[in-house]
Amino acid sequence: MSGDLSLQPPTDGISSMAWSPDSNRLIVGSWDGNMYLYHMAAPPQPPARLSHPAAVLAVAFGSNPTIAFSGGLDKRVREWDLASGQCKVLGKHDDAISSIVWCAEYNVLITCSWDSTLKVWDPSAETGLALRSTHTLPSRAYILSYAPSSQNLVVSMAHRDVHVYNLPALATAVEGQVLEPAQKRESALKFLTRSLACMADGQGWASSSIEGRIAVEYFDPSPEVQASKYAFRAHRQTVDGADHVFPINAIAYHPIHNTFASGGSDGFISIWDHKSKKRMKAYPKYPTSVSALAFSPDGSKLAIGASYEHDNALSAEEQGRVMVLIKDTVMEDCRPKAKA
Amino acid sequence: MGRKKKTQVFVLKPWCWYCEREFEDEKVLLQHQKSKHFKCQLCPRKLHTAGGLMVHSQQVHKCDPEPLTNTLPGRDGYDIEIFGMEGVPTNALAEWKARKEGEAGTAALAAAAAAKRPRHSYTVIPEADLAATLAQHKMLMASRTNVSMPRFENPAAFNYGGAPPPFSNPPFSNFPPGFPMPPPTFAPGAPPPTMPPQFRPPFPPAGMPHFAGSSPLPPGVTPPLPGAASPLPPFRPPTFVPQQPQVALVEVQPPKDGVIWPDTTASPAEKRAQQPRYRYVSPTPGEAAPDAALGAIGSEAELTRKRKAAADFLDIKPHNFLVLPDRRLLLTDFGSAAELDLHIKHLPRHQCSVPVGTPDYIAPEILRMAEDALVHLARSCHSRDQPSTRDQGYGSDVDWWSLGATLFEMAVGIAPFWADSISETYELITNFQVRL
Numbered sequence: 001m002s003g004d005l006s007l008q009p010p011t012d013g014i015s016s017m018a019w020s021p022d023s024n025r026l027i028v029g030s031w032d033g034n035m036y037l038y039h040m041a042a043p044p045q046p047p048a049r050l051s052h053p054a055a056v057l058a059v060a061f062g063s064n065p066t067i068a069f070s071g072g073l074d075k076r077v078r079e080w081d082l083a084s085g086q087c088k089v090l091g092k093h094d095d096a097i098s099s100i101v102w103c104a105e106y107n108v109l110i111t112c113s114w115d116s117t118l119k120v121w122d123p124s125a126e127t128g129l130a131l132r133s134t135h136t137l138p139s140r141a142y143i144l145s146y147a148p149s150s151q152n153l154v155v156s157m158a159h160r161d162v163h164v165y166n167l168p169a170l171a172t173a174v175e176g177q178v179l180e181p182a183q184k185r186e187s188a189l190k191f192l193t194r195s196l197a198c199m200a201d202g203q204g205w206a207s208s209s210i211e212g213r214i215a216v217e218y219f220d221p222s223p224e225v226q227a228s229k230y231a232f233r234a235h236r237q238t239v240d241g242a243d244h245v246f247p248i249n250a251i252a253y254h255p256i257h258n259t260f261a262s263g264g265s266d267g268f269i270s271i272w273d274h275k276s277k278k279r280m281k282a283y284p285k286y287p288t289s290v291s292a293l294a295f296s297p298d299g300s301k302l303a304i305g306a307s308y309e310h311d312n313a314l315s316a317e318e319q320g321r322v323m324v325l326i327k328d329t330v331m332e333d334c335r336p337k338a339k340a
Numbered sequence: 341m342g343r344k345k346k347t348q349v350f351v352l353k354p355w356c357w358y359c360e361r362e363f364e365d366e367k368v369l370l371q372h373q374k375s376k377h378f379k380c381q382l383c384p385r386k387l388h389t390a391g392g393l394m395v396h397s398q399q400v401h402k403c404d405p406e407p408l409t410n411t412l413p414g415r416d417g418y419d420i421e422i423f424g425m426e427g428v429p430t431n432a433l434a435e436w437k438a439r440k441e442g443e444a445g446t447a448a449l450a451a452a453a454a455a456k457r458p459r460h461s462y463t464v465i466p467e468a469d470l471a472a473t474l475a476q477h478k479m480l481m482a483s484r485t486n487v488s489m490p491r492f493e494n495p496a497a498f499n500y501g502g503a504p505p506p507f508s509n510p511p512f513s514n515f516p517p518g519f520p521m522p523p524p525t526f527a528p529g530a531p532p533p534t535m536p537p538q539f540r541p542p543f544p545p546a547g548m549p550h551f552a553g554s555s556p557l558p559p560g561v562t563p564p565l566p567g568a569a570s571p572l573p574p575f576r577p578p579t580f581v582p583q584q585p586q587v588a589l590v591e592v593q594p595p596k597d598g599v600i601w602p603d604t605t606a607s608p609a610e611k612r613a614q615q616p617r618y619r620y621v622s623p624t625p626g627e628a629a630p631d632a633a634l635g636a637i638g639s640e641a642e643l644t645r646k647r648k649a650a651a652d653f654l655d656i657k658p659h660n661f662l663v664l665p666d667r668r669l670l671l672t673d674f675g676s677a678a679e680l681d682l683h684i685k686h687l688p689r690h691q692c693s694v695p696v697g698t699p700d701y702i703a704p705e706i707l708r709m710a711e712d713a714l715v716h717l718a719r720s721c722h723s724r725d726q727p728s729t730r731d732q733g734y735g736s737d738v739d740w741w742s743l744g745a746t747l748f749e750m751a752v753g754i755a756p757f758w759a760d761s762i763s764e765t766y767e768l769i770t771n772f773q774v775r776l
Contacts, residue, residue, distance in 0.1 A: 098609070244595075257437075312594065
């Protein structure tokens with residue numbers, strides 16, 4: 001915790017974080033119904049606040065650092081012009097929007113929702129015509145993760161469903177077209193998926209469950225590659241002789257070193273190398289659960305959102321803390337160790 | 341087995357039906373029955389049952405058996421086949437059980453436990469609980485949509501209409517209940533609002549300390565109202581199920597086997613989104629949901645409108661507000677409303693002798709005036725004079741009190757004067773010190 005840059009936190013839990021493509025701006029979605037915009041300036045500045053009618057669950061930057069997208073419990077997909085603070089509603093889902101990703105190559109925005117659909121939007125289209133296609137999913141969708149290098153989009157859902165979409169097909173699909181996902185899988189973990197992130201090299205993804213476990217899986221369906229997938233236990237503690245198993249709320253891949261950070265409701269952040277199957281770093285405990293993690297695109301900073309996740313992990317008096325921290329030592333911390 | 345446990349769980353000991361003796365052990369009971377009751381009087385033979393003894397007598401001694409020995413009068417017959425505790429007539433068993441429970445005092449305890457209202461904490465109710473209650477309530481409402489009238493769980497508890505005290509009906513039922521009865525909304529404590537006219541008994545039954553101290557009756561004069569009310573059982577609202585969050589939709593599972601979030605069907609975020617403070621009300625029509633703050637504004641507006649219509653509503657409580665799909669509030673239940681006009685701001689005193697309203701939301705002046713009326717009535721048993729019709733009673737202010745109590749309940753989750761019994765609630769209301 002020492003050495004982390006602390007920013008003025010939101011007033012309620014942190015749901016999501018995203019970095020601008022130039023790594024100079026950070027947006028944080030919060031349960032207090034606001035999206036906070038932080039500028040990485042020398043003395044930390046108070047954030048700009050962009051208000052929503054309900055809790056914000058998902059945020060994403062567009063190709064341009066002045067364009068951001070948000071979605072949340074109000075079910076609406078919003079496009080924000082961060083320079084003016086104006087927002088435009090692109091359209092809506094039938095339930096809360098749980099995750100948003102921006103695909104710069106195709107200039108499309110992809111959203112998923114608890115209404116069990118995936119929607120593809122074209123923000124450049126005229127007002128009211130932004131929706132490009134809707135895809136029905138088997139369960140409520142929780143997490144989207146996009147691997148630009150292999151153009152795969154992973155959708156993680158309730159009931160451990162995982163779909164992999166091929167982005168060119170998804171981006172060009174038209175409304176009404178039934179697009180089969182490239183792969184339909186079941187999570188390698190036995191419990192509800194809590195977080196998921198694609199590898200920086202696009203070979204696969206790491207997912208974490210509510211039951212303190214992380215799985216590493218690969219896109220390549222060939223049996224020999226699939227045989228190399230594995231899972232391991234993490235974010236567990238033994239308190240008074242009893243094993244406590246915490247949800248792992250956040251996973252983020254370092255964009256350069258292709259190692260990943262995981263953050264759990266136990267308040268710990270660890271850096272893992274999925275190739276050597278080793279933990280490279282364990283940071284000291286944070287005073288509250290880790291809700292969200294995001295590496296800046298240049299790989300120099302890790303944004304840490306710490307707040308109570310309403311998952312029983314903290315006692316009542318600890319639940320009020322909310323922190324937004326920037327760790328700037330990750331370039332070194334995430335560098336894979338040279339093989340001995 | 342067989343002794344009273346510390347937890348007051350009453351366990352029946354084995355006992356002999358023939359002589360009503362208790363035993364520690366069924367084995368001993370069998371020994372006892374064999375040697376005391378099923379012993380052949382002609383030979384040393386002991387049998388296991390009365391039937392066995394009869395067959396033995398008839399076949400070995402070729403005679404009809406003697407009546408059973410050492411039994412209570414009337415229990416010496418061979419017609420009932422009893423082996424230990426097996427075969428004891430059920431009515432005898434029930435009788436015995438009741439007797440034993442009475443002796444152990446558990447019957448009284450059990451009755452008291454059943455009659456006691458569940459303990460309510462006055463702390464702020466966690467939002468998860470509120471959400472659970474709401475979801476539960478919605479389910480309840482959904483299941484009741486085709487039932488026109490709310491059903492009572494315990495109709496016997498509401499038999500006040502059947503044995504009315506002398507002036508049970510309010511003298512000013514000017515407005516027939518023109519609105520359909522709203523189903524009960526906020527479950528805790530308040531009985532269903534369909535009983536004419538007071539729904540909860542207007543006063544605690546005779547002997548309640550609140551009135552015993554405050555009506556100085558001359559000896560020999562029977563106070564009319566308590567006298568009339570005394571045959572009624574002490575009123576207790578039906579024991580309702582404590583508001584346990586039963587709806588899996590909202591309930592957060594406690595950690596299990598060390599797993600902090602054992603729920604594999606929904607993410608913490610989904611559960612969290614169901615909490616009242618995160619609830620999002622879509623501005624599109626048809627998707628509205630009740631909202632406490634909105635309700636407050638709306639109800640004040642409605643009340644003012646009601647005031648313009650010059651009527652005293654007198655029964656404002658959460659149950660009587662209906663939320664329309666367009667998020668306006670509808671006030672219902674005018675069964676106890678009284679007509680006022682712009683010149684007559686208060687009811688005449690003689691119309692204020694009976695408390696009307698729902699105990700948790702009733703204003704102190706209503707109670708005070710009803711109490712005064714009681715005292716007056718007791719005193720005037722001889723003189724027969726009526727309370728002066730020119731005296732002023734209470735006015736529309738009582739509605740503001742009720743609205744305040746309603747808003748308090750909406751904000752805090754419990755009625756402001758909630759107590760274990762109605763008389764305590766009344767006492768809290770009358771003794772309430774206004775501090776602003």
